[in-house]
Amino acid sequence: MLRRAGQALLRQHVSVAESLAVASQQAQGVVREAVDGSSRGVSTLAVKQRMKSVANIQKITKAMKMVAASKMRSAQASTEGSRGIVQPFLRMLGDLPAAEGARAVFVPITSDKGLCGGINTTVCKYTRATIKAVADGPVASEGGEPNEALLVVMGEKGRSQLQRDQRNSIYATVADTNKVKVTFPEASAIAEELLKTEYDTARILYNRFVSAIAQKPTIATVLSPDELTLTYNRTRQASITTELIEIISGATALAG
Structure with a gap:
């Protein structure tokens, strides 16, 4: 009888332990479901926040595009309006790649800010190629003294690119010309800086506007008054x- 009572108590103890184990598993399942649910809630909230951020960025970029388009139309109108004066002057200057002189000044015209495609990179590459072509010109091939190359850079972007390999050649940098409209006094000040170099030839390198997505690198050579x-x-x-x-x-x- 005692043995039977002991076995009954043992069975009751085992059943209680099994019940506790089942309850523990069920509790763990509830906790896991709660955690998964909260994770899904957190991830959904993060996605909503990201969607909201993307929508805000889209609004900002759309506004920037509208402002840029307005500035582009204004600049294009100014460029087309000045061609009647500038083009005869540029034809008179022309491109004189064979112009020689002991001191050559290069004036690459770039921007102060980016987000304008490869305009600045194109001008800088064209400037490097022109400097090399002048350095390897007739004077150097005849065994004469190499030409001294100086750079008067228009724009911070051009300076930051050219100073990597032309740091010692940079004579001056003219910045902030994109913020205000350049008038005759400002242009005269830049011309005075050029005259201080006592150059023999000055080459102005710039992008000639063709269309909104195409610009052609162009060079205009200016001789010094004495050389002229x-x-x-x-x-x-x-x-x-x-x-x-x-x-x-x-x-x-x-x-x-």
């Missing part, structure tokens, strides 16, 4: 010599 006078005298002398040869040849033919 010398070039004029040489051209005038050559013209006079040609006229004299023609007159003498005509007189000889008539006399014969």
